[in-house]
Amino acid sequence: MSSQTELYEAGEGPEAAWHASGTPWLTSLDVLESEAIHIIREVVAEFDRPALLFSGGKDSVVMLHLATKAFWPGRVPFPVVHVDTGHNFPEVIAFRDRTVERLGLRLVVGRVQDHIDSGELAERADGTRNPLQTAPLLEAIRVNKFDAVFGGGRRDEDKARAKERILSLRDEFGQWDPRNQRPELWNLYNGRHTVGQHVRAFPISNWTELDIWRYIEREGIELPGLYYAHEREVYARDGMWRAVGDVSAPTPGETVLVKTVRYRTVGDMSCTGAVESTAATVAEVVREVAASTITERGATRADDRISEAAMEDRKKDGYF
């Protein structure tokens, strides 16, 4: 940023004149970054106990990076929350712990397993634990008295998310009421809430998957290695490649192969699929995403394929 003009091509005509004036010229990424930082600062200013959902997935890593920029040279002034399905990729948990350590953050973990052990939740027949994250999330919010929770949700991900506000009011049960949302005007965010209510804040609502990757590339942000092409033992199920692991074993008849793959999303290992890819660097991933003909959730999330309204139903129940 300090030598922004170096990024410009030396040219002629209006571009050259513009650069010569020394005025910063803002790309879509600059504007999205600025919008996100504005929202993060508003929430920190107006709420008593904010927290950030941090899974080690790329969107939450970008969120945390934006938070470090928003409060520089101060530290990030809120804890991070991880809802642990127990079905984790080990390298993602290692990355999570390393990041928390590096930034000096407090980590709050809500465990799906605890709620299964207590009998409050039951394991699903299909084995996926993504839909079970709501209970530990709401408990973490209640126990820690969080009044605002940052999430990395993006409106391009899903039809229901396309209609959710940047500041989304949730009731005592964490429920989202899509028919009764506050209008969001200009850049004036209304975070008023009563006792028991809390707000989910989505500062990167307006980013697309490609924006996320271009930003990761521009800022040199580190991600867990499984976002880049690597060799892995996989088997085919539901038209996607599943990793062989403790919670995602192949059934007899499913053939295990070694493939060069990468992940477009990172979630419950038992329902997150890999895509065949040779994109081993961030630049290669940017090119691959730009050329992709399938959405990231369609490509890699079994839980979003359950029905057309899968995300809508989970959000109404208090999901992210």
Added chain:
Amino acid sequence: MSTSTQTLVSELGARPYGYPAERHEGGERVGTLFRFATAGSVDDGKSTLVGRLLHDSKAILADQLESVTRTSAERGFGGGEPGSVPAGQQIDLALLTDGLRAEREQGITIDVAYRYFATDRRSFILADCPGHVQYTKNTVTGASTADAVVVLIDARKGVLEQTRRHLCVLRLLRVPHVLVAVNKIDLVDYSAEVFTAIAEDIRKVSAQLGLADVQVVPVSALAGDNVVGRSARTPWYSGPSLLQILQTLPSTDELERGQEPFRFPVQLVIRPQGALAPELVAGPAGTGDAGPDTFRDYRAYAGQLASGSVALGDRVTVLPSGRQTSVVGIDFAGSELQRAVAPQSVSLRLADEIDIARGDLIAAAGTFSAPAQDLSAQLCWLSPKPLREGAKVLVKHGSRTVQALVRAVTGRLDLATFQEQPASGLELNDIGSVQIRLASVLPVEDYAAHRRTGAFLVIDPADGNTLAAGLVKSHPGDPEGERYAI
């Protein structure tokens, strides 16, 4: 053909306002950001138009298309009456934009939905505003952040009362560019006469409202005419397609950057003291010139430029105190900038120790008249709970929220005639004029001249819900105001 359809033609291909169209980043071209909204009802084919824009600009990916194709087939689309759907049109484009289960079940659109697509020059954020129910609420919401709004008209029906209402709201909110898409031009046999008559009606309404920049384009969302590319079926129309116009219009920030004065609502005071970022406590490796001492007395004001630009050394006035100082540092995450422009988020360091807190406004010195405690404003009432005179509310302006009293409702705007009628209260979707008394002064400006500092929210103190969008019309200024006119 009306002149308004041609005004942009000569500019196409050129880069208006001296802006480079894109910048290289990591070997790729990254364009600018442009926000626009669509206004119109389902009957005007709005969902189809949005679907067409997304589809033809390749923003719809294979799995989404597959899902829509499947649903279209289930509903018999493509196999319906011969002639109703052009050859090759096998899907219901409207399904691409209907988001929620309730909407699909009822065939309606409940709420503003946001869509994203990009061309090689620009990234677009599209606020898709339903028109049937609560059109004022949705149009106001979508238009408040829009650089342009596309208003749909059915070519068979022409300018209706709803069109006049939409244009009136857009004028009120000062949307910089308005595009009128005369849709279903295929259903009037691509008639130049029909289009010319509608364009002339639009011109008259625009003149009556004082809407300056209005473009009228003949389109067929269903057949794809003049949406993304120019159509050969409208040879009498020499103007650009909708997307061509959207690609070249300057965004609000680009348009105002050089003209609007610097305004900066303070969000937070950044004073890290003991809570330095860990990497700064250690000091960057090998430099030895940073460390905890470097930031011991660090104090900066974090915010986003609402308008204008600021450079090192600029004189500024802090409101409402009226104290003057100058800018000695513009920080952004470890980088020192020479200049910042709207809408950048930065932190400002100032020369003098002045008591500044969240809610204050930093403005270019000599450009701000006076903060106000009384103001007259227009309210777009967005709540089912009606407004009565004497209501106690909260007003959120910039980064400050204060208590307020609605002393009087002085009129309600008739959107069909653009005349104000006497009124003593406002109902959902009404737009009216009010007199407001604030519990403490706010650095408000007239919305007509300064959108960001002229806008406010009206909030219900009981349940925290947003009641209205407020636009400052005028404010007498407080008696001590003279000292700010520097």
